[in-house]
Amino acid sequence: MSKIVLVGSPNSGKSLLFNRLTGLQQKVANFPGITVDVASGKLAHAPDLELVDYPGTYSLQPISGEEQVAVAQFTASLDDPNVSQVLCVIDVTRLEKSLYFTLQVIRECARHGKPVIVIGNMIDVLHRHAIEFDTAGLAVALGAPLLPISARSGEGLDTLLETVRENAGRQDNSIDGNQWSDTPDVLLRGTAHQLARQFGPRGDILVRTQSRLDSFFLHTGTGGLIFFSIMFLLFQSIFTWSAPVMDAIEAGLGALSNWVVPALPHQIMRDFTADAIFSGIGAFLVFVPQIFVLTVIIGILEDSGYMARAALICHRPLRIFGLTGKSFIPMLSGVACAIPGIYAARSIDSPRKRLLTYLAIPLMPCSARLPVYTLLIAAFIPNTTALGGLIGLQGLAMFLTYFFGLFCGLLVTGLVSRMSEDRFTDVPFVLEMPPYRMPSWKPLLRNAWNRSKHFVTKAGAIILAVTVVIWILGYFPNYGASLGDSWLGTFGHIVEPLFAPLGLDWRYGVAIMTSFLAREVFVGTLGTMFGIEGAEENMVPLVDSIQVSGLSIASGVALLVFFAIALMCVSTMAILSRESRSNVLALKLFAAYGIAAYILAVLTYQLVSLLAS
Amino acid sequence: MTQSLWALRAGESARITGYDNALAESYRIRLMELGFHVNEEVTCVQSPSLGAPKVFRVSNTVFSLDDEVASHILVEPSA
Ligand SMILES: Nc1nc2c(ncn2[C@@H]2O[C@H](COP(=O)(O)OP(=O)(O)OP(=O)(O)O)[C@@H](O)[C@H]2O)c(=O)[nH]1
Numbered sequence: 001m002s003k004i005v006l007v008g009s010p011n012s013g014k015s016l017l018f019n020r021l022t023g024l025q026q027k028v029a030n031f032p033g034i035t036v037d038v039a040s041g042k043l044a045h046a047p048d049l050e051l052v053d054y055p056g057t058y059s060l061q062p063i064s065g066e067e068q069v070a071v072a073q074f075t076a077s078l079d080d081p082n083v084s085q086v087l088c089v090i091d092v093t094r095l096e097k098s099l100y101f102t103l104q105v106i107r108e109c110a111r112h113g114k115p116v117i118v119i120g121n122m123i124d125v126l127h128r129h130a131i132e133f134d135t136a137g138l139a140v141a142l143g144a145p146l147l148p149i150s151a152r153s154g155e156g157l158d159t160l161l162e163t164v165r166e167n168a169g170r171q172d173n174s175i176d177g178n179q180w181s182d183t184p185d186v187l188l189r190g191t192a193h194q195l196a197r198q199f200g201p202r203g204d205i206l207v208r209t210q211s212r213l214d215s216f217f218l219h220t221g222t223g224g225l226i227f228f229s230i231m232f233l234l235f236q237s238i239f240t241w242s243a244p245v246m247d248a249i250e251a252g253l254g255a256l257s258n259w260v261v262p263a264l265p266h267q268i269m270r271d272f273t274a275d276a277i278f279s280g281i282g283a284f285l286v287f288v289p290q291i292f293v294l295t296v297i298i299g300i301l302e303d304s305g306y307m308a309r310a311a312l313i314c315h316r317p318l319r320i321f322g323l324t325g326k327s328f329i330p331m332l333s334g335v336a337c338a339i340p341g342i343y344a345a346r347s348i349d350s351p352r353k354r355l356l357t358y359l360a361i362p363l364m365p366c367s368a369r370l371p372v373y374t375l376l377i378a379a380f381i382p383n384t385t386a387l388g389g390l391i392g393l394q395g396l397a398m399f400l401t402y403f404f405g406l407f408c409g410l411l412v413t414g415l416v417s418r419m420s421e422d423r424f425t426d427v428p429f430v431l432e433m434p435p436y437r438m439p440s441w442k443p444l445l446r447n448a449w450n451r452s453k454h455f456v457t458k459a460g461a462i463i464l465a466v467t468v469v470i471w472i473l474g475y476f477p478n479y480g481a482s483l484g485d486s487w488l489g490t491f492g493h494i495v496e497p498l499f500a501p502l503g504l505d506w507r508y509g510v511a512i513m514t515s516f517l518a519r520e521v522f523v524g525t526l527g528t529m530f531g532i533e534g535a536e537e538n539m540v541p542l543v544d545s546i547q548v549s550g551l552s553i554a555s556g557v558a559l560l561v562f563f564a565i566a567l568m569c570v571s572t573m574a575i576l577s578r579e580s581r582s583n584v585l586a587l588k589l590f591a592a593y594g595i596a597a598y599i600l601a602v603l604t605y606q607l608v609s610l611l612a613s
Numbered sequence: 614m615t616q617s618l619w620a621l622r623a624g625e626s627a628r629i630t631g632y633d634n635a636l637a638e639s640y641r642i643r644l645m646e647l648g649f650h651v652n653e654e655v656t657c658v659q660s661p662s663l664g665a666p667k668v669f670r671v672s673n674t675v676f677s678l679d680d681e682v683a684s685h686i687l688v689e690p691s692a
């Protein structure tokens with residue numbers, strides 16, 4: 001099969017073109033550095049040709065280990081006899097940043113005898129501003145064919161396909177010596193600069209709108225106001241838009257389970273289906289709406305160009321903690337759910353800062369912690385108000401617990417970034433500000449759908465497996481008669497001494513251990529332990545039982561601290577392993593945050609006990 | 614009079630005269646690849662408050678740089 005390599009500078013529209021030509025659905029967004037993996041697909045109109053989409057780079061001279069990998073992949077493809085040609089995408093509205101890379105690509109291809117087609121993308125923007133573009137002149141100057149196209153409107157794609165087919169069909173691939181074959185980088189840089197001046201649009205007409213909008217969005221007053229309004233809306237929408245769907249999923253699964261389970265022949269099968277399969281599926285399906293909504297909103301922010309502005313606004317405060325402005329959206333998403341946060345961290349160009357962001361995300365107070373916090377705060381914090389009802393003690397406790405998580409996240413990155421200097425994987429803050437664009441809805445929804453599907457298939461399998469194991473431990477050997485006498489209960493009694501320094505008995509121990517699957521499981525397990533059905537829906541009886549069980553406030557606060565820090569979420573671990581391409585990182589974080597959570601919880605317990613006595 | 618690019622205020626333009634040695638070679642090259650060549654005219658389009666990265670326009674492309682980079686680029690303000 002003949003392969004076609006697609007390269008170009010970041011945000012020049014490679015992935016949109018790739019999607020157009022292959023009919024696939026690579027993520028497209030108006031933010032440089034979205035594609036991080038090489039993707040390939042067959043051309044829709046020529047299935048014998050395979051197109052390979054590469055991450056964007058500004059040059060073939062890497063400045064980080066990661067760029068080095070991308071560049072190495074590209075150079076390796078030039079030696080691949082199956083690669084029949086290279087398509088190099090340039091953004092005709094921003095020639096300068098594209099041309100140097102293009103010349104480098106033309107040179108390398110000439111050395112390896114691969115034909116190159118330069119693709120002048122975004123020609124629709126020039127048309128809209130009635131700007132002339134001397135395609136033929138630039139093609140001659142570059143010494144390579146140049147095809148003007150618009151990946152958005154589809155203009156020029158037919159010609160492109162034709163040329164690609166011709167190139168692929170040609171037997172003799174050796175191209176005559178190219179004028180750049182022996183030109184060093186320094187000269188190419190100068191040439192790129194000079195060509196950009198000669199052929200690029202004059203003046204600042206293309207960036208005028210962008211600058212006008214920037215003076216609004218980056219202004220101290222209006223910019224700050226808009227920033228906070230967008231963040232507020234984002235949270236509102238995550239919680240209020242997803243809530244009905246989440247409820248519907250729970251209700252639907254419940255109904256299905258009520259319908260299926262009684263029809264099963266054997267009691268063990270009925271118990272297994274109801275408690276392992278259905279609750280296991282429920283444990284991750286309820287988060288799908290949030291992941292979907294959040295992905296759509298992040299997509300809108302990215303595609304409109306606002307994301308780059310938000311990164312700029314948050315850069316300075318985050319830098320104090322060793323992060324970058326590009327860490328902001330991933331961390332913010334982490335406040336709803338760590339999974340979309342981890343996905344969003346892809347576009348952080350500095351590998352070091354991306355790693356630091358991964359460290360912070362699991363500490364963000366995600367929504368799975370909310371039911372646990374609600375239960376504990378209702379049980380331990382008196383429902384009194386201060387300042388004439390203006391401040392509720394419970395609300396204050398909730399706020400402090402949330403803030404504690406954020407604080408821990410920033411503390412960790414601040415400390416870790418200071419402990420280790422790392423020059424090679426770090427990249428300074430240089431961000432190309434993309435133009436403002438109207439988001440295109442279809443790709444946004446499709447991307448959110450793909451992300452949700454990815455989550456369900458990848459994390460789902462693991463969660464289901466763990467649920468089944470925990471169910472077996474809790475069900476046998478006495479067939480679910482009493483959790484206390486099950487293997488899990490026995491184990492709870494064995495590890496009880498571990499929880500004694502927190503003032504917790506074995507029942508809480510078991511609840512904590514099951515919640516390593518997913519935090520909110522804590523509430524359900526504790527309900528089972530106290531013999532209360534449906535504790536997830538109505539916490540009041542459980543709150544009463546906890547109060548009656550004589551647990552001290554010190555234990556309550558210690559539990560809050562524990563849940564704020566510990567990484568108790570199998571889905572996060574699964575996705576983190578995949579995205580960071582390292583199982584070690586997820587396991588390390590799991591161990592480190594587990595131990596830290598335990599130690600801090602013990603200290604908290606001792607301290608509060610001391611103060612309370 | 615030479616100053617750093619970071620010292621530019623919104624609306625001011627300057628001509629790049631060089632880079633200081635504190636900037637790693639690879640970043641210097643990357644900046645040139647992006648269009649920040651010596652003798653090139655740069656305009657500071659936005660200078661948000663509280664030390665946020667500033668926004669610069671160079672040959673029809675807009676980049677935002679923070680002081681860790683911009684303070685090492687030397688410029689001569691245009692009249
Ligand atoms: N107006 C217009 N916009 C385009 C065109 N092609 C791409 N875009 C937009 O440009 C942005 C970037 O497109 P992508 O396809 O993600 O760019 P990319 O080159 O894959 O970017 P990276 O993966 O980050 O390197 C998106 O917002 C696209 O909608 C075009 O021909 N015209």
Ligand SMILES: [Mg+2]
Pocket residue numbers: 014015016027028034035055056
């Ligand atoms: Mg891409």
